[in-house]
Amino acid sequence: MAEKVKPFEKIFPYISYRWKYDDGEYSPYAPFTEVQFISKPIESINDRYEKGFNVFMVNDVENIVLNNIPKGREDVIAIDILYTESISSTVYILKTIEIDAADRGNGFLNGIIISKRALGIALPNNELSRQFDAVPLKAKSQEFTANRLIYGNYVTKFNQGKNDLGGDGLQIKINTVGVVDPVSGPSVKTNRTYDVGVVYMDKYGRQGGILSQKTGNNSENSSLIKTDFTYSSRIKLTSKISSQPPVWASAYKYYVKDVSTDFYNMTAFNSYLDGDPGDTEAANVYLQFDSKDRNKITEDSFLIPKRNGFYYVNRKCYNRAIKNTSTRY
Numbered sequence: 001m002a003e004k005v006k007p008f009e010k011i012f013p014y015i016s017y018r019w020k021y022d023d024g025e026y027s028p029y030a031p032f033t034e035v036q037f038i039s040k041p042i043e044s045i046n047d048r049y050e051k052g053f054n055v056f057m058v059n060d061v062e063n064i065v066l067n068n069i070p071k072g073r074e075d076v077i078a079i080d081i082l083y084t085e086s087i088s089s090t091v092y093i094l095k096t097i098e099i100d101a102a103d104r105g106n107g108f109l110n111g112i113i114i115s116k117r118a119l120g121i122a123l124p125n126n127e128l129s130r131q132f133d134a135v136p137l138k139a140k141s142q143e144f145t146a147n148r149l150i151y152g153n154y155v156t157k158f159n160q161g162k163n164d165l166g167g168d169g170l171q172i173k174i175n176t177v178g179v180v181d182p183v184s185g186p187s188v189k190t191n192r193t194y195d196v197g198v199v200y201m202d203k204y205g206r207q208g209g210i211l212s213q214k215t216g217n218n219s220e221n222s223s224l225i226k227t228d229f230t231y232s233s234r235i236k237l238t239s240k241i242s243s244q245p246p247v248w249a250s251a252y253k254y255y256v257k258d259v260s261t262d263f264y265n266m267t268a269f270n271s272y273l274d275g276d277p278g279d280t281e282a283a284n285v286y287l288q289f290d291s292k293d294r295n296k297i298t299e300d301s302f303l304i305p306k307r308n309g310f311y312y313v314n315r316k317c318y319n320r321a322i323k324n325t326s327t328r329y
Contacts, residue, residue: 012086074105166244187234
C-alpha cells in the first residue's frame with residue numbers, strides 16, 4: 001500500500017485573513033502566522049545515512065486549525081482566509097466565510113480546518129505591501145474623480161519628535177533570554193547584530209515612521225544588539241520601551257532587521273588533523289566540504305566551527321580554531 005502523501009509535505013505554508021466591509025471594500029492583510037511546519041518523526045536513523053540527506057525534514061502537518069480570528073466591527077460582513085507559501089510571494093484566498101447579521105461586531109471565528117492546498121483567487125501583489133490605508137490626518141476638502149478619492153489641503157504624517165515621546169526620544173532596551181523547553185524550535189541566530197525599531201499606530205491603523213535608538217553597539221541604551229557566538233539553548237530577543245508613547249498612539253509593533261554582514265552555513269562531513277594519529281595538539285585542522293560550497297569560501301574567509309556542546313570550549317580554543325582555519329580549506 002502506497003504511503004499517504006501529506007498535503008504540505010514540501011511546503012512551508014503561512015495563513016492570514018482580511019475583512020470584507022458592507023460597502024464592498026477590503027481591509028489590509030492581518031499579520032501572517034509563523035510557518036506551519038512539523039518535522040517527520042524519526043523512525044530509523046539509518047535512512048539518513050543511506051539516502052545522504054535528512055529524510056525527516058519534511059512537513060508532517062495534515063490539518064491546520066485556525067482559532068481566535070476576530071469578526072471585526074458591525075460593518076464587516078465576511079472574512080477571507082488567505083494563504084501563501086515560502087516558495088512564492090503570491091497570496092491566495094483559501095475560503096470566504098460569511099458572517100451572519102446577528103453575529104457581526106463581536107466574537108471570534110474558531111475551528112476553521114485547512115486540510116489541503118485548495119488555492120483560490122490570486123490577489124494583486126501590491127496588496128501585500130498595503131499595511132494600512134493612507135488616509136491623511138485631516139483635510140479641508142474631499143472629492144471623487146474617475147472613481148478615485150482625492151483630498152485637498154491635507155495634513156499627513158505624525159509628529160514623533162523628542163517632545164512627543166516624553167522629552168528624551170525613544171528609550172528602548174534590548175536583551176536576549178534562553179528558551180530551554182522544548183530543546184528544538186525557532187531561535188534567534190547567534191553571532192549576529194540586530195536592529196530593533198518601533199512603529200506607533202493610531203486607532204485607525206495609520207502608522208508613523210520607524211523609530212530606533214542609536215547610541216552604541218550592543219549597549220543597554222541602544223536599539224542594536226549583538227548576539228554571542230554560541231549559547232547553551234535557543235534564544236529570543238526581548239524588548240522594553242521606557243519612553244512615553246505619542247498622545248495619538250493606541251498600539252505599537254516591532255520591526256527587527258539583521259544588519260550583519262553575509263554569513264554562510266556549511267556542513268563539514270570530514271576532518272583531518274595535521275599530525276600523527278591520536279595527536280590532539282596538531283597545529284592545523286583540515287575540513288572537507290561538499291564541492292557545491294566551494295564558492296562560499298575565499299582565501300580571506302574565516303571559518304567558525306560550531307557543534308553541539310561547543311559552548312564548553314574555552315575562549316583560547318575558539319581563537320585558535322579561527323586562526324588555524326582562516327586560510328586553510
